[in-house]
Amino acid sequence: MAKKLMEIRNLKTQFHLKHTVVRAVDGIDLDVEEGQIVCIVGESGSGKSITSLSIMQLLPKPAGRIVGGTIRFEGTDLAQLSEKEMDTIRGDRISMIFQEPMTALNPVMRVGEQITEVLMRHRSISKVEAKAKAVEALRFVGVPRAENIIKEYPHQLSGGMRQRVMIAMAMVCEPKLLIADEPTTALDVTIQIQVLELMKKMRDELNTSIILITHDLGVVAEMADHVVVMYAGQIVERADADTIFEKPMHPYTQALLASIPSLHEEKEALYSIPGTVPSAGAFPSGCRFADRCVYKQPACVAQMPELREMDPGHWGRCILAGNGDAAV
Ligand SMILES: Nc1ncnc2c1ncn2[C@@H]1O[C@H](COP(=O)(O)OP(=O)(O)OP(=O)(O)O)[C@@H](O)[C@H]1O
Ligand SMILES: [Mg+2]
Numbered sequence: 001m002a003k004k005l006m007e008i009r010n011l012k013t014q015f016h017l018k019h020t021v022v023r024a025v026d027g028i029d030l031d032v033e034e035g036q037i038v039c040i041v042g043e044s045g046s047g048k049s050i051t052s053l054s055i056m057q058l059l060p061k062p063a064g065r066i067v068g069g070t071i072r073f074e075g076t077d078l079a080q081l082s083e084k085e086m087d088t089i090r091g092d093r094i095s096m097i098f099q100e101p102m103t104a105l106n107p108v109m110r111v112g113e114q115i116t117e118v119l120m121r122h123r124s125i126s127k128v129e130a131k132a133k134a135v136e137a138l139r140f141v142g143v144p145r146a147e148n149i150i151k152e153y154p155h156q157l158s159g160g161m162r163q164r165v166m167i168a169m170a171m172v173c174e175p176k177l178l179i180a181d182e183p184t185t186a187l188d189v190t191i192q193i194q195v196l197e198l199m200k201k202m203r204d205e206l207n208t209s210i211i212l213i214t215h216d217l218g219v220v221a222e223m224a225d226h227v228v229v230m231y232a233g234q235i236v237e238r239a240d241a242d243t244i245f246e247k248p249m250h251p252y253t254q255a256l257l258a259s260i261p262s263l264h265e266e267k268e269a270l271y272s273i274p275g276t277v278p279s280a281g282a283f284p285s286g287c288r289f290a291d292r293c294v295y296k297q298p299a300c301v302a303q304m305p306e307l308r309e310m311d312p313g314h315w316g317r318c319i320l321a322g323n324g325d326a327a328v
Contacts, residue, residue, distance in 0.1 A: 002033035002034055002035065002036065003033060003034045004031060004032070004033055004034075005032050005033060005034045005036075005073065005074070005176055005177060005209045006030070006031065006032040006055075006071070006072065006073045006177060006209070007030075007031050007032075007070075007072040008028060008029060008030040008031070008055075008069065008070070008071050008072070009029050009069055009070045009072075010027050010028075010029065010068060010069040010070070011025055011027070011028050011029075011030075011051070011054060011066065011068070011069035011070075011071060011079075012025060012026060012027055012066065012067045012068035012069050013025040013047075013050050013051075013054045013059065013064065013065065013066050013067065014064070014065060014067050015060075015063045015064050016063055016065070017063060017281075020281035020282075021281065022280045022281050023233050023280055023281075023283065024047050024050040024064070024233055024280055025047045025050050025051050025054060025233050026047070026232075026233035026234050026283070027068075027069070027233075027234065028047075028051065028069075028230070028233075028234065028235050029235065029307075030051070030228060030235075032177065032209045032211060033209065034176070034207060034209055035203055035207040035208070035209060036209050036210075036225045036226060037199075037200075037203060037209070037210045037212060037223050037224055037225045037226070038209075038210070038211050038212070038224065038225065038226045038227075038228060039212045039213075039214060039219075039220045039223060039224035039226070039227050039228070039241070040211065040212070040213045040214075040228045040230060041213075041214060041215070041217065041220055041227065041228070041229055041230070041256065042229055042230035042231055043231070043273075043277055044215075044277075045232075045277050045280065046230040046231050046232060046233065046277065047230055047232075047233040047234075047280075048181070048213045048230055049181055049213065050064070051230075052096070052179045052181050052211065052213060054066055054071065054079075055071055055073075055078060055094070055179060055211075056086075056090060056094065056096055056179065057078060057079075057081065057083070057086045057090075066079050073089075073093070073094070073177070074093065074176065088122070091118050091121065091122060091169075091170075091173060091175075092121075092122040092173045092175065093173075093175055093176050093177065094175055094176070094177045094178075094179065095169075095170035095171065095173070095175040095177075095178050095179070096170065096178070096179045096180070096181070097166055097167055097170050097178065097179075097180045097181075097183050098166070098181060098182075098183065099181065099182045099183055099184070099185050101154070101159075101162040101163050101165065101166040102154065102162070104166045104169060104170075105154045105162065105165065105166060105169075106154075107153065107154055107155060108153070109153070110150065110151055110152060110153055111138075111149060111150055111152055111153070111154060111157070111165045112131065112134050112135075112149075112150025112151060113150075114165075114169060115130075115133075115134035115137060115138070115150070115165075115168055115169050115172055116130035116131055116133075116134050118169055118172055118173060119133055119134065119172055119173065122173050123173070131150070133172060134150055134168070134172065135147055135150060137168040137169075137171060137172040138150065138164070138165070138168050140168065140171065140201075141164040141165075141167050141168045141171070141198055142164060142194070142198070143161065143164050143165065143168065149161070149165075159187070159191065160187075160190075160191040160194065163183075163187070163191060163194075163195055164194075164198070167195070167198050167199075167202075171202055171206065171208070174206050174208070175208060176208065176209060177208065177209045177210070177211065178199065178202060178208050178209070178210045178211070179210075179211045179213075180199060180210060180211070180212045180213065181213045182213055182214060182215065183195055183199075183212070184196060184214070184216075184219065185214070185215065185216070192219075196219065196222060196223060199212070199223070200223070210223075212224070217256065217257065220241065220244075221241070221245060224241040224244075225240065225241060226238070226239070226240055226241065227239060227240070227241050227244040229244070229250065229252065229253050229256070231252050231277070231288060231289055232277055232278055232280065232283060232288035232289070233280060233283070233288075234288065234307075234317065235307060235315070235317065236250045236252050236253070236289065236307075236316070236317045236318070237249060237250040237252070237253045237315065237316045237317065237318075237321075238314075238315050239311075239313060239314040239315065240313060240314075243311075243313070243314050245257070247314075249310060249314065249316040249318065249321035250289075250316045250317065250318050250321055251289065251293045251294065251295055251318065251320075251321075252273075252289045252292075252293070255273045255292075256273070259272050259273060273292060274292060275291055275292035276292075278291070284301065285301075285303070285304060286300055286301035286302055286303055286304055286305075287300045287301065287304065287305050287317070287318070287319075288304075295320055297319075297320075299319055300319060305317050305318055305319045
């Protein structure tokens with residue numbers, strides 16, 4: 001059995017605003033094994049990004065905070081670490097890549113210096129060694145003429161090249177976990193495929209575990225070993241990728257899969273499920289999807305369904321699922 005790298009239990013992250021409490025992540029459990037690619041899917045506002053920012057301890061302060069649960073990573077609870085302790089993990093054991101590479105890159109620093117800076121922060125190596133490793137990292141991500149590129153500034157590079165540099169920065173310390181939040185959403189298809197290929201290369205050659213957040217179920221089908229479906233701050237279903245695509249149990253997952261647009265449709269057509277996600281400041285007490293669910297029954301709104309294991313490794317939060325009922 002694969003070794004577990006991270007184990008999140010009952011994670012609760014909230015925003016304490018003046019008049020409301022936003023329950024952005026409301027009690028999620030998430031396991032990541034070594035070398036596993038876990039995709040998190042769900043509509044806008046379901047808590048995907050706040051989950052990843054909670055792991056990274058990069059929540060918008062002071063409103064955003066973890067109010068409960070544990071994030072066990074390599075034996076340590078990240079939720080309990082100080083800012084300083086977390087600094088030693090970020091960029092080294094856990095890295096993150098973003099949709100917009102300029103979020104991670106410094107516009108006034110040469111790309112080589114940016115990569116060597118990450119290395120020298122986490123490793124006691126000389127500048128010369130760091131530079132050699134930076135070139136190596138750029139080669140790993142397929143940057144041609146890496147010796148020349150290290151002298152350039154981000155604005156001198158094409159969008160695709162900037163993506164690669166960002167990934168080189170994220171992988172240079174060979175992290176155990178890479179978190180990618182919508183890394184390819186805004187990219188043209190060719191670059192999108194290249195970025196996905198690079199993430200697979202990290203997994204295959206460095207055994208990096210990856211949490212990949214995406215709206216794109218095509219990307220999920222391409223990448224995921226395990227799929228976690230989030231809705232309104234909760235996990236509503238999780239299973240191996242094949243199971244999710246072949247036997248989705250939750251009506252929400254079924255609706256997501258039914259709303260995959262054909263290749264030629266506009267992206268905006270995604271997730272055209274009638275109704276809207278309930279506000280994170282005012283969740284109903286029963287099933288949070290009930291108002292949009294075609295199988296809704298009185299019992300659905302009476303009480304919050306538990307996340308139950310219906311088949312080995314296949315979990316769902318629906319009173320109907322797994323009972324041979326309508327939702328199956
Ligand atoms: N800085 C913030 N202050 C207050 N509420 C916030 C803040 N950031 C996020 N939220 C709320 O937390 C909830 C979860 O947001 P999150 O960004 O995790 O969604 P998401 O699943 O990543 O959505 P998207 O697909 O649009 O990126 C939402 O209700 C959102 O409005
Ligand atoms: Mg997000």
